[in-house]
Amino acid sequence: MIDVKNLIKNLHPLETKVLLKYGLNDELTSAKLQKDLGYKEGHANQAFSWLSGKELLSEVSRTPKTYYEITDFGRKVLSEGFAEERIVDYLKANGAKTLPEIAAALNIENKDVGSAFGPLSKDGVLSMNSEKKAEYTGKELPARFTVAKALIEKASKAENGQLDAANLSKEELEVMSGLTKKRGISETPFKTIERETVAYKLTQAFKEVVDALKSAGITGNEIGEITPSMLASGEWKKGTFRGYNISIPPARIIPGRTNPYVQFLESVKDKLCSLGFQEFDGPLVETEFWNGDALFMPQFHAARDIHDVYRLKYPTHAKEIEEPYLSNVAAVHKDGGNTGSRGWNYNFDHEFTRRLIMRSQGTVLSAHQLHKAEIPGKYFGIARCFRYDKVDATHLSDFYQTEGIILGEDANLRNLLGMLKMFATEIAGAEEVKYVPGYFPFTEPSIEVHIKHPKLGWFELGGSGIFRPEVTKAMGIDVPVLAWGIGIDRMALMALGLNDLRELFCEDIERVRLRKAKF
Numbered sequence: 001m002i003d004v005k006n007l008i009k010n011l012h013p014l015e016t017k018v019l020l021k022y023g024l025n026d027e028l029t030s031a032k033l034q035k036d037l038g039y040k041e042g043h044a045n046q047a048f049s050w051l052s053g054k055e056l057l058s059e060v061s062r063t064p065k066t067y068y069e070i071t072d073f074g075r076k077v078l079s080e081g082f083a084e085e086r087i088v089d090y091l092k093a094n095g096a097k098t099l100p101e102i103a104a105a106l107n108i109e110n111k112d113v114g115s116a117f118g119p120l121s122k123d124g125v126l127s128m129n130s131e132k133k134a135e136y137t138g139k140e141l142p143a144r145f146t147v148a149k150a151l152i153e154k155a156s157k158a159e160n161g162q163l164d165a166a167n168l169s170k171e172e173l174e175v176m177s178g179l180t181k182k183r184g185i186s187e188t189p190f191k192t193i194e195r196e197t198v199a200y201k202l203t204q205a206f207k208e209v210v211d212a213l214k215s216a217g218i219t220g221n222e223i224g225e226i227t228p229s230m231l232a233s234g235e236w237k238k239g240t241f242r243g244y245n246i247s248i249p250p251a252r253i254i255p256g257r258t259n260p261y262v263q264f265l266e267s268v269k270d271k272l273c274s275l276g277f278q279e280f281d282g283p284l285v286e287t288e289f290w291n292g293d294a295l296f297m298p299q300f301h302a303a304r305d306i307h308d309v310y311r312l313k314y315p316t317h318a319k320e321i322e323e324p325y326l327s328n329v330a331a332v333h334k335d336g337g338n339t340g341s342r343g344w345n346y347n348f349d350h351e352f353t354r355r356l357i358m359r360s361q362g363t364v365l366s367a368h369q370l371h372k373a374e375i376p377g378k379y380f381g382i383a384r385c386f387r388y389d390k391v392d393a394t395h396l397s398d399f400y401q402t403e404g405i406i407l408g409e410d411a412n413l414r415n416l417l418g419m420l421k422m423f424a425t426e427i428a429g430a431e432e433v434k435y436v437p438g439y440f441p442f443t444e445p446s447i448e449v450h451i452k453h454p455k456l457g458w459f460e461l462g463g464s465g466i467f468r469p470e471v472t473k474a475m476g477i478d479v480p481v482l483a484w485g486i487g488i489d490r491m492a493l494m495a496l497g498l499n500d501l502r503e504l505f506c507e508d509i510e511r512v513r514l515r516k517a518k519f
Helices: 004-007 014-020 029-036 041-053 072-080 083-094 099-105 110-122 142-155 170-176 204-218 226-233 260-274 301-305 325-335 363-370 413-427 469-475 490-497 501-505 511-512
Strands: 057-071 125-128 134-136 163-164 191-202 286-287 356-358 376-385 398-407 433-437 444-453 457-469 481-487
Touching: 004 204, 004 490, 014 029, 014 204, 041 057, 041 191, 041 490, 057 142, 057 286, 072 134, 083 099, 083 110, 083 125, 083 134, 125 226, 142 163, 142 170, 142 191, 163 469, 163 490, 170 398, 170 413, 204 226, 260 413, 260 490, 286 457, 325 363, 363 376, 363 398, 363 481, 398 490, 413 433, 413 444, 413 481, 413 490, 444 490, 457 469, 457 490, 481 490, 490 501
Parallel strands: none
Antiparallel strands: 057 163, 057 191, 125 134, 286 356, 376 398, 398 481, 433 444, 444 457, 457 481
16 A cells, blocks of 8 residues: 555655656657656656656566667768778779788778788688789679668768668668677777667556645646755745655665675685785786787787777877887797797888787786796786777676786696686686687687586686797797686676676675675
């Protein structure tokens, strides 16, 4: 039984206006309240939440919707054309060229030229001749580029720059799948936006409440706070005021307590230190050199796409890179240097390597540590990393990794598997573990460790491997180096009994206080 008299005193104006405006047969959505009552989306959602909690509103349906929104990169494509189009036009006019020559002539980054060449080669539009130069074969660009340009143009003319997936043809959806992706919003023409339209209806109980509101003369326009402008104009004298409920208990005062996730991070440090590891650390802002080049990730290759980075607006570049490591790494990329490798066979870009970015992987700490490490030696770090990702139950756009290396003549794959098992079972608390072959430009062999979560199922815990000579010898190391980068956030899911990474950073202090770690 609802205490109507007490209820109407505590209704917020956002709720009151909804109750007085609509009837039992009206289907209410956020968009409808924004249109009819001038609410913002947040106000509409607040009203729905409060009314549902009072059992005056009930949910009737949820409709998922997908939209594709044009990005700044998409608008750039609209004016300049796709990199693939520009490359083909350039080779038509100038004949065969190396990938770095194309990049320099068109002012396109080496890695983007490499990313464009691969698909065009598969399409038969471009080929690589015996001199390692790209050349045009005479075949026209695939039809998907025409469709893609049409989609970008359509989105640019849309009022909000968005295309509704429901309004696209099968062919357009197929092309769109290559124009938008989970990662790399800044370098894709579109970003995917997924929303749910939730519809509500008022319950029978609202009738009694509405009658009481009308009898009391409550309209939802009552004054809740007096502003300086209202005092100056005298407007406050003409209005009526919302009632104040002085019987509401104050917020309880609670003592501080260590955050469970912080406790978990400390426990991982304690575990590794007890095993004889030394801790290393480094800055959040890094150069492309240490974040990728020193790890034998080619500047022109699509391998860079797995590490979509945030670039610094100012300053854009570091002043210098420490020698002799810059020269050593440049030589390794060009022809293998003294590593016995053939390298990547391109001219190293000394401007690109100084570019400043937010650290995208914990392995950068290992790259820094190699040239000053003791042999034998064991090192670890807990690094906060930044990489564009669609946030969901197992992905965050900034995250923690525990990164480590073991150097020594006798270091081997069996040692590495033992470390991975320790992380999965002793720290994460997983009962089911499996190892999967992986690929990382800086390790060979490369291994991913997967664990099974009771609710989320199997997911990757992290990657590992043995550093390639191209990585170690450039830093003056000539012994095997085991390396791993484990998603410590994901380990915490298991250890803290959670089902969603976002709960690690929950704003609800009560929920945070209730968590208990298993350690």
